Amino acid sequence: xxxxxxxxxxxxxxxxxxxxxxxxxxxxxxxxxxxxxxxxxxxxxxxxxxxxxxxxxxxxxxxxxxxxxxxxxxxxxxxxxxxxxxxxxxxxxxxxxxxxxxxxxxxxxxxxxxxx
Amino acid sequence: xxxxxxxxxxxxxxxxxxxxxxxxxxxxxxxxxxxxxxxxxxxxxxxxxxxxxxxxxxxxxxxxxxxxxxxxxxxxxxxxxxxxxxxxxxxxxxxxxxxxxxxxxxxxxxx
Numbered sequence: 001x002x003x004x005x006x007x008x009x010x011x012x013x014x015x016x017x018x019x020x021x022x023x024x025x026x027x028x029x030x031x032x033x034x035x036x037x038x039x040x041x042x043x044x045x046x047x048x049x050x051x052x053x054x055x056x057x058x059x060x061x062x063x064x065x066x067x068x069x070x071x072x073x074x075x076x077x078x079x080x081x082x083x084x085x086x087x088x089x090x091x092x093x094x095x096x097x098x099x100x101x102x103x104x105x106x107x108x109x110x111x112x113x114x115x116x
Numbered sequence: 117x118x119x120x121x122x123x124x125x126x127x128x129x130x131x132x133x134x135x136x137x138x139x140x141x142x143x144x145x146x147x148x149x150x151x152x153x154x155x156x157x158x159x160x161x162x163x164x165x166x167x168x169x170x171x172x173x174x175x176x177x178x179x180x181x182x183x184x185x186x187x188x189x190x191x192x193x194x195x196x197x198x199x200x201x202x203x204x205x206x207x208x209x210x211x212x213x214x215x216x217x218x219x220x221x222x223x224x225x226x227x
Binding site for chain 1: 148150152157158159160161162165206215216217218219
């Protein structure tokens with residue numbers, strides 16, 4: 001079985017452009033998480049979904065960031081009007097169970113975003 | 117053997133107790149070790165972040181890493197009911213590519 005996949009793996013964009021990052025979780029996984037990881041730091045939580053419902057978006061830095069998972073599978077993280085400070089590794093993870101303490105998260109390879 | 121193992125709990129302690137949460141791992145390439153706290157219906161919040169072996173203290177929280185034993189711990193002193201949450205350990209290799217979470221330990225601190 002395939003693991004979590006993310007695309008693109010690398011994205012270079014100019015300041016002010018919109019970007020869409022895609023995450024394809026492990027088939028059948030209920031929960032999907034988005035994290036942002038700056039170089040040399042641990043991943044910081046952005047938002048997560050159980051099925052198609054967004055459970056918590058408190059980690060999204062501002063209203064330029066949004067995420068959706070319309071059919072409870074693939075998710076897209078969108079950053080509008082990108083800024084240089086948005087440059088980071090964006091990681092997606094999925095877990096089989098939505099229950100806390102019961103759901104090991106499996107991470108994708110990440111999308112490295114560079115905003116020029 | 118799972119890459120990261122963690123007792124799922126639940127762990128119940130009285131208010132004021134010292135809590136010890138632990139993870140073991142099998143991959144000797146792991147160099148970065150983190151602890152996250154997750155409240156019900158919220159995403160994981162990064163609590164502590166350490167590199168390689170040693171101790172790190174932040175307020176009531178102390179993280180310990182023993183790479184020779186492949187064992188990490190999080191200690192919570194003077195535990196409070198507000199500490200009731202699921203605690204997840206996480207770790208990655210030196211390049212941050214192989215990133216793994218443990219399944220989490222559910223902690224309840226009783227008033």
